[in-house]
Amino acid sequence: MKIVTANEFKLDREVDYGTPEQNEAVRTIIAAVRSEGDGALRRLSKEFDGVDLQELRVSEAEIEAAYDHVDAEFIEALRQAAANIRAFHEKQKRVSWMDLQDNGSLLGQIIRPLQRVGLYVPGGKAAYPSSVLMNAIPALVAGVPEIVMVTPPATAGEEGINPHILVAAAEAGVREIYRVGGAQAVAALAYGTESIRAADKIVGPGNIYVALAKRAVFGVVDIDMIAGPTDIVVLADEAADPEFIAADLLAQAEHDELSPAILVTPSRTLAQQVRSEVERQLSLLPRKAIAAVSVAEKGAIVVVADLDEGIRVVNAIAPEHTELLVADPFAVLPRIENAGAIFLGAYSPEPVGDYFAGPNHVLPTNGTARFSSPLNVDDFIKKSSVISYSKEALLANGRQIMTLARNEGLEGHARAIEVRLQKEGK
Amino acid sequence: MKIVTANEFKLDREVDYGTPEQNEAVRTIIAAVRSEGDGALRRLSKEFDGVDLQELRVSEAEIEAAYDHVDAEFIEALRQAAANIRAFHEKQKRVSWMDLQDNGSLLGQIIRPLQRVGLYVPGGKAAYPSSVLMNAIPALVAGVPEIVMVTPPATAGEEGINPHILVAAAEAGVREIYRVGGAQAVAALAYGTESIRAADKIVGPGNIYVALAKRAVFGVVDIDMIAGPTDIVVLADEAADPEFIAADLLAQAEHDELSPAILVTPSRTLAQQVRSEVERQLSLLPRKAIAAVSVAEKGAIVVVADLDEGIRVVNAIAPEHTELLVADPFAVLPRIENAGAIFLGAYSPEPVGDYFAGPNHVLPTNGTARFSSPLNVDDFIKKSSVISYSKEALLANGRQIMTLARNEGLEGHARAIEVRLQKEGK
Known part of the structure; x- marks a missing residue:
């Protein structure tokens, strides 16, 4: 050393944007999933994971059976970890607020959970039950009603999912799990297929193809930071x-x-x-x-x-x-x-x-702590601004708003105010 | 209708990812700014804005002189708007917290402002003073100490910046302004040049080249959502x-x-x-x-x-x-x-x-309100998790942590716990 x-x-430090070939491969995969849906997922799982998928979705029976393949000490430690993670993230929860103005107007900010979040979990040797807890629990604490997990089979050529991953998912409270991985799983979460409905946000680590796919669908859905x-x-x-x-x-x-x-x-x-x-x-x-x-x-x-x-x-x-x-x-x-x-x-x-x-282990890598944060409950909420102006407030301030709109050459904006002032005889 | x-x-709805030609142009511009710095900014300003830039930075004198070119009614309305925007965003501020655990440990979350934020402001007809306020004020309320604005000259072939933009910047509290626009300005904010130090985050609207450049530098710096x-x-x-x-x-x-x-x-x-x-x-x-x-x-x-x-x-x-x-x-x-x-x-x-x-006018477009939020103070802060475990807590829980680490095949993680337990004779 x-x-x-x-x-x-x-x-x-350099951000890995992938090779042109990797980017092209990801574009092709995303286009295939968009146009062929489940058919593309099956074909690509055969190609990359060597497996002929029957049911894409992991059954309740398979999740229950996973408990027979993990030991009691692991489950006990996992449960205590989950409780700690839950307790820490509960403190990050926020509330909507409304503020009454002197002129009778109300301004506010509404906080809502996202509706549906997709969680990518790598397969093979990098399958980490702790990551399942760390990604799923903040979403659940935020109140996200639907969390969907995608993960490739544990072993090439077989359908089965790593039982530790399934137990971690079940302990966190995730029951909708599909046995598909790679860029194709990201595409399915972004655009939806017959079996997998599209999500609003995709989180979780993955290899370069997963990372490039997340970058490519950013804007169609939200993504977490791309990890280095x-x-x-x-x-x-x-x-x-x-x-x-x-x-x-x-x-x-x-x-x-x-x-x-x-x-x-x-x-x-x-x-x-x-x-x-x-x-x-x-x-x-x-x-x-x-x-x-x-x-x-x-x-x-x-x-x-x-x-x-x-x-x-x-x-x-x-x-x-x-x-x-x-x-x-x-x-x-x-x-x-x-x-x-x-x-x-x-x-x-x-x-x-x-x-x-209890604090999250999904953290900003590659120097991005300059501008980004540990994964947290805020990553699974959305805000809406609320504006309820009183007649009094609009009459008092309408002229100033029109001045600003006209300065920007947006006469239509000014007229949306003016039509109201005129109706009040102003 | x-x-x-x-x-x-x-x-x-489709996200505009640009044409291959536009993407290639942006890649070339970013590479040029990274390798040539200010020289590239001058060359590209000549090429795209038709102007031979002398000083990249807008002088204090030019900012002061801008006040002579805007009318009093505009300034008064702008000041009231700025006060309202400030008041609304003040309510979004958050505080760090620490939580004392029963076992003598401390867990917490520290909130800090970003150090340096770059604000892109379009030139020409889409130059909106209101956008200067809406982007700059949340950053200032968050406590960001350095806000740097980039904006192309108002008129092709001339150096001058739109005086309404300069007045809005000055009223918001932004004094570091460079007369450069386009993908080259985004590249300068991401990587820095001799004149323009790199920022931690880039916000503000722009044309397709600006949007593609922001997408390309995402990860090197943070960006706001790409607007549709x-x-x-x-x-x-x-x-x-x-x-x-x-x-x-x-x-x-x-x-x-x-x-x-x-x-x-x-x-x-x-x-x-x-x-x-x-x-x-x-x-x-x-x-x-x-x-x-x-x-x-x-x-x-x-x-x-x-x-x-x-x-x-x-x-x-x-x-x-x-x-x-x-x-x-x-x-x-x-x-x-x-x-x-x-x-x-x-x-x-x-x-x-x-x-x-008072609420922000930078809002999620193109259906992204499903997962994103109005620009707000949270967009200009970063969080750090704090973990201070007591000896008592580590002794009590060390074995569970080792169980989880070994399950993931990360023996080195387990040993970082074990070496401490052993030193305590456990």
């Missing part, structure tokens, strides 16, 4: 435990060869300790092949002059996950401007947030 | 005034030949009265050439069986603007599920909201 100064450190590689920055001082830090960096690095895991510290001693400790722990890690690449190519230990410079480095990176392993993390917290989630102190390693504590 | 039943009515043609639906019963309705429909139709202006009513008598009245008023409208096309091609009067069916039609359209010209609009309001802004009663014509009342 390289040790560098703040000046030497540079994190290259996951990252972590640990800001630590000399008192921090190098063993903890190394473990936390590796927990990030094991995700993906492109995942940056970065330590920022004013202590050169700690930097060297962590470097040794990363090497030691890495050699014992089942996913060491992946983690070794990300540590070597994307990881870094940035030795800074002091904590102030360290905070500047953190804010410039805008990490998805930020750990504050410093003597007084609450003194540093107000100065962290860009971060998806902030973990304070020695007993808040990032996996606490990934799985359990 | 055609009169149809609810069954006959169909509103075709503006639309209105008036839901009216037999007591409504056909003169008012016709004027309101035409206020929408005059915007754009693609703008749907739709009346939904259970009264066939009203339908016929409004049709006649639209014809009469249309003939007197300065922008009748535009409005005549939109009324004929996109407009419709939908005669429904009753108010219930009318409400279903409104929700299916998901209008940008919805007027409720019915006997008891507040009884209908709770049943309007999809709408950007809802105007209640005879004295709330849509231009009241366009210019003056």
